[in-house]
Amino acid sequence: xxxxxxxxxxxxxxxxxxxxxxxxxxxxxxxxxxxxxxxxxxxxxxxxxxxxxxxxxxxxxxxxxxxxxxxxxxxxxxxxxxxxxxxxxxxxxxxxxxxxxxxxxxxxxxxxxxxxxxxxxxxxxxxxxxxxxxxxxxxxxxxxxxxxxxxxxxxxxxxxxxxxxxxxxxxxxxxxxxxxxxxxxxxxxxxxxxxxxxxxxxxxxxxxxxxxxxxxxxxxxxxxxxxxxxxxxxxxxxxxxxxxxxxxxxxxxxxxxxxxxxxxxxxxxxxxxxxxxxxxxxxxxxxxxxxxxxxxxxxxxxxxxxxxxxxxxxxxxxxxxxxxxxxxxxxxxxxxxxxxxxxxxxxxxxxxxxxxxxxxxxxxxxxxxxxxxxxxxxxxxxxxxxxxxxxxxxxxxxxxxxxxxxxxxxxxxxxxxxxxxxxxxxxxxxxxxxxxxxxxxxxxxxxxxxxxxxxxxxxxxxxxxxxxxxxxxxxxxxxxxxxxxxxxxxxxxxxxxxxxxxxxxxxxxxxxxxxxxxxxxxxxxxxxxxxxxxxxxxxxxxxxxxxxxxxxxxxxxxxxxxxxxxxxxxxxxxxxxxxxxxxxxxxxxxxxxxxxxxxx
Amino acid sequence: xxxxxxxxxxxxxxxxxxxxxxxxxxxxxxxxxxxxxxxxxxxxxxxxxxxxxxxxxxxxxxxxxxxxxxxxxxxxxxxxxxxxxxxxxxxxxxxxxxxxxxxxxxxxxxxxxxxxxxxxxxxxxxxxxxxxxxxxxxxxxxxxxxxxxxxxxxxxxxxxxxxxxxxxxxxxxxxxxxxxxxxxxxxxxxxxxxxxxxxxxxxxxxxxxxxxxxxxxxxxxxxxxxxxxxxxxxxxxxxxxxxxxxxxxxxxxxxxxxxxxxxxxxxxxxxxxxxxxxxxxxxxxxxxxxxxxxxxxxxxxxxxxxxxxxxxxxxxxxxxxxxxxxxxxxxxxxxxxxxxxxxxxxxxxxxxxxxxxxxxxxxxxxxxxxxxxxxxxxxxxxxxxxxxxxx
Ligand SMILES: Nc1nc2c(ncn2[C@@H]2O[C@H](COP(=O)(O)OP(=O)(O)O)[C@@H](O)[C@H]2O)c(=O)[nH]1
Ligand code: SF4
Ligand SMILES: [Mg+2]
Numbered sequence: 001x002x003x004x005x006x007x008x009x010x011x012x013x014x015x016x017x018x019x020x021x022x023x024x025x026x027x028x029x030x031x032x033x034x035x036x037x038x039x040x041x042x043x044x045x046x047x048x049x050x051x052x053x054x055x056x057x058x059x060x061x062x063x064x065x066x067x068x069x070x071x072x073x074x075x076x077x078x079x080x081x082x083x084x085x086x087x088x089x090x091x092x093x094x095x096x097x098x099x100x101x102x103x104x105x106x107x108x109x110x111x112x113x114x115x116x117x118x119x120x121x122x123x124x125x126x127x128x129x130x131x132x133x134x135x136x137x138x139x140x141x142x143x144x145x146x147x148x149x150x151x152x153x154x155x156x157x158x159x160x161x162x163x164x165x166x167x168x169x170x171x172x173x174x175x176x177x178x179x180x181x182x183x184x185x186x187x188x189x190x191x192x193x194x195x196x197x198x199x200x201x202x203x204x205x206x207x208x209x210x211x212x213x214x215x216x217x218x219x220x221x222x223x224x225x226x227x228x229x230x231x232x233x234x235x236x237x238x239x240x241x242x243x244x245x246x247x248x249x250x251x252x253x254x255x256x257x258x259x260x261x262x263x264x265x266x267x268x269x270x271x272x273x274x275x276x277x278x279x280x281x282x283x284x285x286x287x288x289x290x291x292x293x294x295x296x297x298x299x300x301x302x303x304x305x306x307x308x309x310x311x312x313x314x315x316x317x318x319x320x321x322x323x324x325x326x327x328x329x330x331x332x333x334x335x336x337x338x339x340x341x342x343x344x345x346x347x348x349x350x351x352x353x354x355x356x357x358x359x360x361x362x363x364x365x366x367x368x369x370x371x372x373x374x375x376x377x378x379x380x381x382x383x384x385x386x387x388x389x390x391x392x393x394x395x396x397x398x399x400x401x402x403x404x405x406x407x408x409x410x411x412x413x414x415x416x417x418x419x420x421x422x423x424x425x426x427x428x429x430x431x432x433x434x435x436x437x438x439x440x441x442x443x444x445x446x447x448x449x450x451x452x453x454x455x456x457x458x459x460x461x462x463x464x465x466x467x468x469x470x471x472x473x474x475x476x477x478x479x480x481x482x483x484x485x486x487x488x489x490x491x492x493x494x495x496x497x498x499x500x501x502x503x504x505x506x507x508x509x510x511x512x513x514x515x516x517x518x519x520x521x522x523x524x525x526x527x528x529x530x531x532x533x534x535x536x537x538x539x540x541x542x543x544x545x546x547x548x549x550x551x552x553x554x555x556x557x558x559x560x561x562x563x564x565x566x567x568x569x570x571x572x573x574x575x576x577x578x579x580x581x582x583x584x585x586x587x588x589x590x591x592x593x594x595x596x597x598x599x600x
Numbered sequence: 601x602x603x604x605x606x607x608x609x610x611x612x613x614x615x616x617x618x619x620x621x622x623x624x625x626x627x628x629x630x631x632x633x634x635x636x637x638x639x640x641x642x643x644x645x646x647x648x649x650x651x652x653x654x655x656x657x658x659x660x661x662x663x664x665x666x667x668x669x670x671x672x673x674x675x676x677x678x679x680x681x682x683x684x685x686x687x688x689x690x691x692x693x694x695x696x697x698x699x700x701x702x703x704x705x706x707x708x709x710x711x712x713x714x715x716x717x718x719x720x721x722x723x724x725x726x727x728x729x730x731x732x733x734x735x736x737x738x739x740x741x742x743x744x745x746x747x748x749x750x751x752x753x754x755x756x757x758x759x760x761x762x763x764x765x766x767x768x769x770x771x772x773x774x775x776x777x778x779x780x781x782x783x784x785x786x787x788x789x790x791x792x793x794x795x796x797x798x799x800x801x802x803x804x805x806x807x808x809x810x811x812x813x814x815x816x817x818x819x820x821x822x823x824x825x826x827x828x829x830x831x832x833x834x835x836x837x838x839x840x841x842x843x844x845x846x847x848x849x850x851x852x853x854x855x856x857x858x859x860x861x862x863x864x865x866x867x868x869x870x871x872x873x874x875x876x877x878x879x880x881x882x883x884x885x886x887x888x889x890x891x892x893x894x895x896x897x898x899x900x901x902x903x904x905x906x907x908x909x910x911x912x913x914x915x916x917x918x919x920x921x922x923x924x925x926x927x928x929x930x931x932x933x934x935x936x937x938x939x940x941x942x943x944x945x946x947x948x949x950x951x952x953x954x955x956x957x958x959x960x961x962x963x964x965x966x967x968x969x970x971x972x973x974x975x976x977x978x979x980x981x982x983x984x985x986x987x988x989x990x991x
Contacts, residue, residue, distance in 0.1 A: 527960060527979060550825035553980035555797045555846040557935060559613050559861045560875040563898050563918050566928070569985035 001219060001254030002075050005185045009214065009258055010130075011079045011094060013118040014104035015111075015471065019134040022166035023104060023175075024062075024080055030172055031064035031076070033244055061097075061199075061212050061258050062245040068180045076179065077214075077258035079199070086347030088475065089292055092121060093199045093274045096290055097214035097258060100128035100183030102175055103156070107133045107141035107163075111149040111442060113412040113471030119154050130178045131161040137168050145441075153438030186256025193284045194218035194226070196253075196261075196277040201268060203322035207238070209271045211261045213253070216288065218279075220261065221252030225280035229287045233270045234280045235263040268325045294326035296344025297405070297476065298351055298455055299388045301332055301369040301498065302358070303340030305580075305589070309364055310339045316362035317341060320354060327354060332389065336498040336582045337367060337592075342389055348455050367580070369498050369592050373451045376403040376479055390500040393486040396537045402484040405451045407474040408433075415443050417466040424465055428453035429504060448477065452502075487512055487541075489519070490533040491585045498592055509541050516544040518594045523587060525549035530585050606885040607662035608654055608868050609878065611860045612692065614647055614684070615871035616671040617905065620707060624741035624810070627802040629873030629903040630672035637905050644680040646909045648687045651870045653911035658885045661692035666699045666857035670726075675708040682713075682720040689721050699723055699856045701764075706744040706752035714759035724762040724855075726795075727753055732785045733778055736771050739816070741806070746785075753789035762853060764793035769831060770824035771799050772807075772816035779827045780834070787838045792853035795846050796831045798824045825978050832977075845935045845972075845980055862936050864929040866896070872908025875900045888917065895925040923949065923990075931987045934963065935980070939971030950987050957983055 014020040028034045060080040067073050081087075081094040095101070101122045105115055122129050131150050133143045143163055150158040162178055164171025196213040204210050213220075220226065220240055227234045241249040242259040253259045265271060274291040278284040304313050321327050327350075332342040345351040351371060358364050375387035378400045387393050409430065411421050415437075422432070422445075430449040438444050454474065462470045485508050489499035499519075503511050512534030519532050523546050530546040554565050579586040618640070619630040638646070655661060667688060674681050685700060694700065701724040702717060714725070731737050732746040744752075756763045767786050769779050786794060799819060801808040810816040832842055840848040844862065847855065860867060869876030876899050883897035884890050890897060898918040902908035920928065926948035933940035945951045954970050957963045962976035962983050976983050 527962075527982060547822075549821070549979070551798070551821045551828065551978045552982065553798075553845065553978060554984070555800070555980075557845070557861075557932070558858060559867055559869065559877070560615075560873070560900070562861065562877075562928070562932070563875070563900065565984075566931075566988060569981060569988055572981060573985045573989055 001252060002257065004187065004254075004256040006072060007075045007077070007186055007256040008100070008179050008183045009077045009079065009098045009186060009256065010100045010102060010179050010183050011081050011098045012102045012104055013081060013091075013095075013122060014134075015106070015109070015114040015118075018104050018106040018109065018112075018115070019166045020080070020104050023102075023132075023134065023164070023172070024078060026166050026169050026172045027064060027076075027078060027176065028062065028245070030169070030176070031066050033062065033064045060245070061243055061260075063242045063258065064244075066176055066180070069177055070180070074180055075257075076176065079258065086345075086350045088117075088121075089294070089346075090200065090273055091118070092125070092290065093197070095122060095125045095127060096288070097197055097199045098125075098127060098183075099186060100130060100179065102130045102132050102162075102179065103150075104132050104134045105146055105150060107135045107143050107146055108138050110142075110146045111153050111412070111438065113410055113473040116154065116412065116438075116444070117410065117473040119156065128183050129156055130175070130182055131156055131158045132171075132175055133158075133161050133163050134166055136163050136170070137165040149439045149442065153442060153444075188215070188217045188255035190217075190219065190255050192217040193282055194220050194277065194279045195284045195288060196220060197288050198228070198271060198273060198275045198277060200273055201271045201323075201325070203268055204262075207262050207264070209263065209265045209268050209322075210247075211263070211271050211277070212243075212258075213261050213277060214258045215253050215255055217255065217284070219252050219254040220277065222249075226261075226263070226277050227280045227283055228271065228275050228277055229284075230275040230291050231270045231272050233265070235265055238262045238264050268322050272325065294346070296326065296328050296346060296374075297451060298345045298347055298371045298373060299342055300345070300351060300371040301334065301337070301340055301389065302329075302343050302355065303334065303337040303367045303369075303498075305365040305367050307338045312362065313341065313358070313364055313366070316358050316364060317343070319362075320357060324354070326350070334369075334498045336496045336580060336587070337369075340367075344388070367589050367592055370501055371455050372502060373405050373455065375452075375482075375484060375502055377484075378402070387502065390486050390502050391497055393484075393502055396485070402482050403479040404482040404484060406448055406477050406480045407451050407454060408477045409447045409449050409454065410473045411445045411447070411462065411470055412438070412442055413445065413466055413470040414441055417469060418443055418445065420465040421445055421462065421470060424458075424461055425449060428456075428458060429507075448480075449474075450480075450482065450504075451476070485536050488535045489515065490531075490535060490540075491519075491523075491587070492528070492530050492583055493533075494583050495535075496582050496587070508536060512536075513542040515594065516542045519591055520544040520546055522591045522594060523585070526584075526586060528584065606659055606879075606882045608659050608692070608882070609866035609876075610663055610665040611857060611865055611867035612651070612664055612667045612688065613857075613867055613869050613874055613876070614651070614667070614669045614674075614688065615869070615874035615901075616643070616647070616669060616674040616677060616681075616684075617872050617903075618643070618671065618676040619673045620676060620705070620743045622741065623743075624739065624807040625799060625802065625805050626741075627805055628672065631905070633676070638909070640677050640680050643905075643909070644677060644684045644687075647684060647871050648691070650909065650911055650913060651688055651868070652691055654868065654886065656911075657887055659882055664689065664692045664694040664698050666701070666860060667692075667694065668701045668703075668857045670701075670703040672703075673705045673708055673728075674702050675704040675713065678713065679716060682716045682722075685717065685720045685722060694721060701726055701855065701857055703728065704752070704756075705742075706749040708743075709752050709755060711755045711758065714755050714761065718759050718761055722761060724764060725756045726764040726766065726793075727756060727791075728766045729753065729786060730766060730768045731771065732782045733774075736774060736778070736782075739772065739807075740768075750785070750789065753791065757790060762793070763789065763791040764795065764849075764853075764855065765789060765791040766795045766797065768797050768799050769827040770819040772811060772819055774819070774827075776823070776827065776830070780830065783831060783834055787835070787840070792840075793847070793849040793855065794835060794840055796828065796835075796848065797846055798828060828978060829974075841937075842977075843937045845977060859936070862932040864925065864932070869899070869901060872901055872905050872913070873903045874908075883917075890919065893921050894919040895922040896920050927988055927990055931984050934970065934972050934976075934983055934987060937971065939963070939969045942968050942970075945970055948987070949990055953986050953990060957986060 081091045147158045195216040200212045239262040276287040328344040329341045377385045430447040433446040483505045488495045529548045532544045534542045729749045835848045880894045899915040902914040907914040930948040
């Protein structure tokens with residue numbers, strides 16, 4: 001156990017792409033935690049998808065030993081937090097394990113939406129904030145302007161901001177000096193009963209669930225019996241250790257220390273982010289504050305294109321859930337798509353990442369229905385139905401009123417684009433709250449907006465209408481009354497359940513029209529005419545037709561053509577097989593995602 | 601090597617891979633004379649030698665019912681074409697009533713050549729007219745104009761040979777009236793057999809590229825469907841009845857050679873780019889490695905004069921088991937107006953598939969036979985692919 005005065009726990013926070021991962025890599029190199037020859041880019045992002053997309057999904061903790069200018073050797077625990085709004089809760093728990101943060105701001109881009117969001121979160125958590133202006137090697141770097149933005153926009157003193165470049169390594173030592181000097185050392189009671197915060201967990205195929213913890217009071221060592229307070233689980237400690245970044249077992253972890261804890265538990269659902277670890281006997285009586293159950297916000301149906309892959313999909317989801325307890329799912333069946341699962345995610349990025357991993361790591365071919373949110377439908381007889389899937393929506397006749405989840409949305413944008421943002425949020429049923437100038441070049445706008453509008457392509461639209469300048473952040477603020485209807489799509493007279501969706505009544509007509517037009521383009525001509533209709537209950541609100549295909553024939557087929565033409569027919573047939581056959585209509589996969597990309 | 605009783609097929613196809621110039625839509629294997637690495641005399645010799653070599657490989661000829669010399673443009677061989685045909689007819693022992701067809705293009709036939717060919721035993725000429733509109737012919741990159749085509753057709757009948765004409769519809773920019781005019785003028789040649797092909801844009805051809813980049817308008821499939829319907833109706837009025845997806849004939853003038861392809865009869869292919877189909881027994885006798893359970897062997901000779909013209913040409917083979925052969929026969933048989941009988945349908949295991957197709961109005965069942973309907977002719981791929989897949 002280390003003297004807490006020689007420990008510093010900190011995190012690096014930044015808007016995406018401002019250089020957080022690169023800077024973390026430099027810290028590992030400078031402290032010789034990783035030999036230069038083992039250095040690989042973005043060491044802490046261990047999943048392929050994290051590296052490719054440049055986002056951090058899982059939190060990480062690594063201990064480095066740093067010889068400071070004052071002649072002392074310090075134990076620095078660097079906690080890498082997820083870098084996306086989908087994971088706001090996870091970020092808040094990671095921050096709760098720290099006493100300070102390095103706030104990285106790109107010297108050319110300046111302050112962006114998640115810079116603000118992350119800085120606010122750090123302030124609320126009472127953490128010391130060390131501003132670091134990064135990428136000063138860039139020709140477009142303007143540290144003075146950025147210093148200004150940090151001071152004006154975030155009210156964080158920045159005259160002593162660290163100037164650094166993760167690329168060249170310049171200023172990285174200055175950053176660590178600032179951490180030692182400015183970040184308070186942890187304070188706790190070594191004699192009090194154990195209290196440790198779980199800020200993430202992952203699943204190890206040989207060891208079971210591994211929890212990443214920060215000890216607040218007391219200490220934890222191998223062999224003791226512990227209790228996880230929120231999940232009310234009692235178990236033995238098989239091993240404690242620190243990550244450098246590989247696991248290194250230690251005797252015990254004491255006040256202020258960060259490390260891992262292995263219990264042999266095999267069910268990740270029992271090891272919850274934000275939970276408090278204490279001793280099974282004579283343990284603490286009060287949990288650490290801030291614990292929350294993971295709550296999925298976005299739901300989609302995932303169906304194997306090849307129905308035989310249904311059991312494989314179940315296995316794969318179970319495997320992913322081991323490292324991702326926030327992933328929730330239940331079986332769902334659709335007339336159109338067969339058997340699959342309704343899966344709940346923290347957000348859209350989480351959904352994309354999971355779908356991509358299922359396809360890439362498990363070799364599945366999946367069809368995803370348009371994402372939706374959790375609506376609340378109150379029936380005339382007084383009860384409430386939780387609507388995860390359009391199929392759950394009560395009949396119009398039995399429906400009294402509806403509610404949908406709302407967000408507080410923050411957009412940062414140069415003043416020239418304020419009009420464009422206003423227009424877009426109007427279309428998306430946003431309510432303008434306020435606006436303030438962070439600096440001469442940056443305006444901060446606040447809206448309240450339904451989550452369902454945000455998941456419809458909002459970010460892409462925002463980016464394209466502001467030439468990429470706008471940045472976005474949002475937080476959940478609860479349910480609001482709304483006027484929702486279920487819109488059905490009928491192909492050849494039959495409702496296709498997987499194409500139904502819930503929409504605000506004011507937008508139903510326009511959406512139905514655009515969608516039927518779009519489906520007319522996507523659905524190939526078939527042997528019969530295919531009418532496409534959009535309907536609310538029994539009322540048809542728009543109609544299009546895919547005309548019947550009249551000619552499709554290989555006219556020439558002689559001795560030399562037979563093998564070749566047969567193969568051509570096989571290819572044509574295989575193409576059709578990849579479509580979903582609903583009734584007698586063949587529907588290409590894009591049709592099921594078309595709902596998402598509709599901009600009326 | 602020879603298994604008892606295996607002889608060569610009684611249908612022979614010879615591929616002559618030469619054309620005066622390349623048409624803009626063509627993806628057949630043929631070379632212009634400047635790219636042909638051998639003289640036409642040497643080409644004729646090599647083709648004859650390749651055919652003869654089969655006998656040395658253990659499968660002797662046992663007479664010929666039909667011989668088809670195609671291409672390319674066989675008439676590019678000049679008098680050598682007559683030599684080729686006589687040599688093959690004598691070697692294989694052509695029956696007195698054998699059907700011997702040559703493919704010909706208007707620019708390379710002359711009355712004298714046709715007379716010589718008639719003496720060599722040719723009975724039938726398939727003339728590649730394609731269109732009788734000079735602008736369309738130019739767009740297609742054809743080496744002839746409309747008036748030469750009409751002359752050539754007349755020379756064929758004057759030489760006492762049966763005339764078959766190939767004609768295309770669904771050309772970029774072609775109107776219904778343009779099509780009707782070409783059709784009427786083709787009928788006026790008095791051909792006893794007419795083949796009608798909607799243009800198929802094959803990847804890699806200049807015409808497909810022109811359409812892809814917008815230099816030529818893409819033919820509308822609805823318009824093409826109407827052209828095909830009108831073609832069938834007009835031809836019928838003139839006594840030319842459809843007997844296959846794309847082929848119309850006066851009764852008795854149907855191509856026996858092509859009918860062999862659609863009824864599962866084996867055929868020998870000779871020359872670079874030619875294809876053949878042999879029974880498993882014949883293929884084994886000829887030295888192919890053929891596993892047990894194989895029913896028929898399809899082979900394709902390399903599309904290269906260097907490797908496809910020798911006496912043991914490079915081939916790729918495809919092996920079909922009994923079920924596949926039956927499904928293939930059923931698929932090809934449904935290209936014929938007369939269709940297939942219940943026996944073949946059940947051997948191929950496609951009776952249920954056919955019932956489904958009948959429900960969609962693509963085939964009908966009558967008097968123990970399954971046959972394609974009017975609607976089925978236009979949507980043939982649905983019929984063919986479902987029957988071939990057996991589901
Ligand atoms: N020029 C320059 N590029 C940098 C610097 N730091 C990071 N980058 C680049 O910026 C991009 C985003 O960096 P990354 O560390 O993944 O950012 P993160 O999203 O905050 O983790 C990558 O292409 C890096 O190579 C820097 O100091 N200078
Ligand atoms: S004549 Fe026939 S084979 Fe020769 S290039 Fe033209 S289409 Fe092709
Ligand atoms: Mg990163």
